[in-house]
Amino acid sequence: MKLAILSRASSSYSTRRLREAAAERGHQVKVLNTLRFAIDLTRARPDLQFRGKPLSTYDAILPRIGASITFFGVAVVRQFEQMNVYTPNTSNGIANSRDKLRSLQILSRHAVRIPASTFVRDRHDVTPAIARVGGAPVIIKLLEGTQGIGVILAPDGKVAESIIETLQSTGTNVLLQQFIAESRGRDIRAFVVGDRVVGAMRRTAQGDEFRSNVHRGGKATVVDLDPAFAKTAVQAAQIMGLRVAGVDMLEGKDGPLVLEVNSSPGLEGIEGATGLDIAGAVIDDIHEQIAFPDIDVRQRLTVSPGYGVAELHIHQGSALEGESLDDSGLLDDDVKVLTLTRGGTVIPNPKGSRFLHADDLLLCFGRLSAMRGLVPQRGSKPLQLGEMGRDNDDLARGLDVDTDEAT
Secondary structure: OEEEEEOOOOOOHHHHHHHHHHHHOOOEEEEEOHHHEEEEOOOOOOEEEEOOEEOOOOOEEEEOOOHHHHHHHHHHHHHHHHOOOEOOEOHHHHHHHHOHHHHHHHHHHOOOOOOOEEOOOOHHHHHHHHHHOOOOOEEEEEOOOOOOOOEEEEOOHHHHHHHHHHHHHOOOOEEEEEOOHHHOOEEEEEEEEOOEEEEEEEEEOOOOOOOOOHHHOOEEEEOOOOHHHHHHHHHHHHHHOEOEEEEEEEEEOOEEEEEEEEOOOOOHHHHHHHOOOHHHHHHHHHHHHOOOOOOOHHHHHHHOOOEEEEEEEEOOOOOOOOOEOOOOOOHHHOEEEEEEEEOOEEEEOOOOOOEOOOOOEEEEEEEHHHHHOOOOOEOOEOOOOOOOOOOHHHHHHOEEEEEEEOO
16 A cells, blocks of 8 residues: 655654554555645646645545644645545545534534534623523633633633633634533543544543643543443544544533544554554554545536435334335335434445334435425425425425435
């Protein structure tokens, strides 16, 4: 395997360990400064230049994109994707994980538990926003902060209002988040590679510090991860489109609460705490995946006009509730069910004998006209691609649909 590690810090612990792990396994590996790429759109096919010269061929890349160069770094990763070079972390995954607000919106959409959070801009909305997340004390986060920088614990409502008003006056976007008292000064970092957690540590703040980040002096110790935390970590990473991720979670009284999904997690703390070869696990997963990379279905569907992907939500009372997939009529309408999600469990390629239950979510590929026909039109306004059908007619039918159409 010929691997390129995209990193501006070739001497950093993480980059060095990844390079060593690849070399030890007999792979060709180079560290390439992300900022020295040029995206070449002058030819018939997408290409990249590096240091002013055409880039040689690589089997895979491993992005280590720093927060300060997210926009350009994501553009470079996206170009590699257009060139069919494998990356464990997609360009969309990196972009989504870097935006704290956007990542929480995506996670909450998929029913991943997070601390109660809210985002407001008008100062008159601050007081009710604080109440919505459980009142003071409250966490205030800069949306652009990293490594614990820009995370503030406001002890009471008046202090919180003052801090937010000051920050917003400078054009700074802030997020309000519930303070989880039982997890004060402590969180869990689970390192996800592919579909499993390869190592986990508990980070504990020292002294009066409430932020547990190792960069803020937090102490890291190995932890035997509870299965519920491991499942949540993998789910959060996969939802983000990341095969390599550090998932930070709080130990809430009712289970794990996801704080953040990091697309360029550091290796020093986790390897030091666990004594495990995390870098090796990352390299092994990349090597296993390059022959079977994930496919961006939306782009590949350009060769199948009239076909697309849709999510069908089975509501209680739906005509499909209690029917088997074989008897549902979907196959007759040229609609194939790819996955069935039930109670947080994803069932790939469900058998035709499987019966449908209320609240099942079906991910389908097939003829868009047939899938549109499962949901009545919204009065005079046609159902738009990418919308969830949730008006009264849709609910009466017992189905929601969210489609991605081929162009």
